[in-house]
Amino acid sequence: MENRGDPAAPVLQELWEWVRAGQEEVLRSPHLAACCAFLTHVLLCAPFFALDALGRVCERVRMWRIAAGSGPPPSLRRWSECFCRVLFRYLTAVLPAATLLQLLRSPELPEWAPSCWQLFVEVVACFLLFDMLFFLWHYLLHRIPWLYRNVHQMHHQHHVPFALAAQDASSAELLSLLLLALSSAWALDCHPLSETLFHLLNSWLAVEDHCGYNLPWALHRLLPFLGGAPHHQAHHSQQSSNYAPYFTHWDHLCGTYHS
Numbered sequence: 001m002e003n004r005g006d007p008a009a010p011v012l013q014e015l016w017e018w019v020r021a022g023q024e025e026v027l028r029s030p031h032l033a034a035c036c037a038f039l040t041h042v043l044l045c046a047p048f049f050a051l052d053a054l055g056r057v058c059e060r061v062r063m064w065r066i067a068a069g070s071g072p073p074p075s076l077r078r079w080s081e082c083f084c085r086v087l088f089r090y091l092t093a094v095l096p097a098a099t100l101l102q103l104l105r106s107p108e109l110p111e112w113a114p115s116c117w118q119l120f121v122e123v124v125a126c127f128l129l130f131d132m133l134f135f136l137w138h139y140l141l142h143r144i145p146w147l148y149r150n151v152h153q154m155h156h157q158h159h160v161p162f163a164l165a166a167q168d169a170s171s172a173e174l175l176s177l178l179l180l181a182l183s184s185a186w187a188l189d190c191h192p193l194s195e196t197l198f199h200l201l202n203s204w205l206a207v208e209d210h211c212g213y214n215l216p217w218a219l220h221r222l223l224p225f226l227g228g229a230p231h232h233q234a235h236h237s238q239q240s241s242n243y244a245p246y247f248t249h250w251d252h253l254c255g256t257y258h259s
């Protein structure tokens with residue numbers, strides 16, 4: 001899917017030229033990807049942090065929480081303990097690994113931006129591939145006891161997850177998910193803009209999956225092929241269904257779907 005430019009995408013071309021002209025050194029920084037991933041995750045969690053705080057005093061917000069024993073929103077203490085764990089694992093595992101991968105890869109920045117259509121197709125293709133790889137890996141994490149105990153069990157300490165818990169996993173699991181996301185974009189030879197958009201949306205969907213709320217404006221209400229937070233929360237409480245992170249077709253096909 002290597003881009004060869006499209007004059008019909010002047011907005012993207014302007015954006016891309018601005019990025020290449022002024023930010024090339026920053027983009028080539030080996031630490032950029034991991035730092036951005038951490039900051040993006042924290043920023044995307046911020047609205048849910050506010051929602052959880054509001055939910056402690058506002059009945060209407062609590063009504064949006066996913067039923068079936070969700071209980072009250074997580075406390076400030078639970079948020080801060082989770083933040084420290086995620087920060088520690090990013091500093092000790094994700095940052096060194098992402099830096100090494102970036103140094104080995106030394107990405108080239110093409111002259112042309114992708115067309116809007118190319119951007120859309122590449123991002124959707126990345127999600128479909130990532131969703132399939134995640135489904136297979138997640139299924140194995142649950143079916144092989146050694147893998148579950150040593151890699152995945154830590155993430156399942158949250159029977160009722162909350163936004164920040166999307167990245168609250170063992171170092172091995174965080175590294176495996178990083179590899180799955182990066183290899184999905186690399187296998188499809190995406191344009192760097194498509195790859196960046198995929199990683200941003202991937203962070204957002206992971207946060208939304210774990211947020212604990214079935215919000216009226218949630219994406220899965222608009223796009224029924226997405227499972228959303230109810231789908232993933234059912235996985236956290238039952239652990240024997242809903243292995244795919246975003247789409248539901250693999251769980252339907254393999255008989256592991258639970259509504």
Ligand SMILES: [Zn+2]
Nearest residue numbers: 155161210232
């Ligand atoms: Zn989860």
Ligand SMILES: [Zn+2]
Nearest residue numbers: 138142152235
């Ligand atoms: Zn699981």
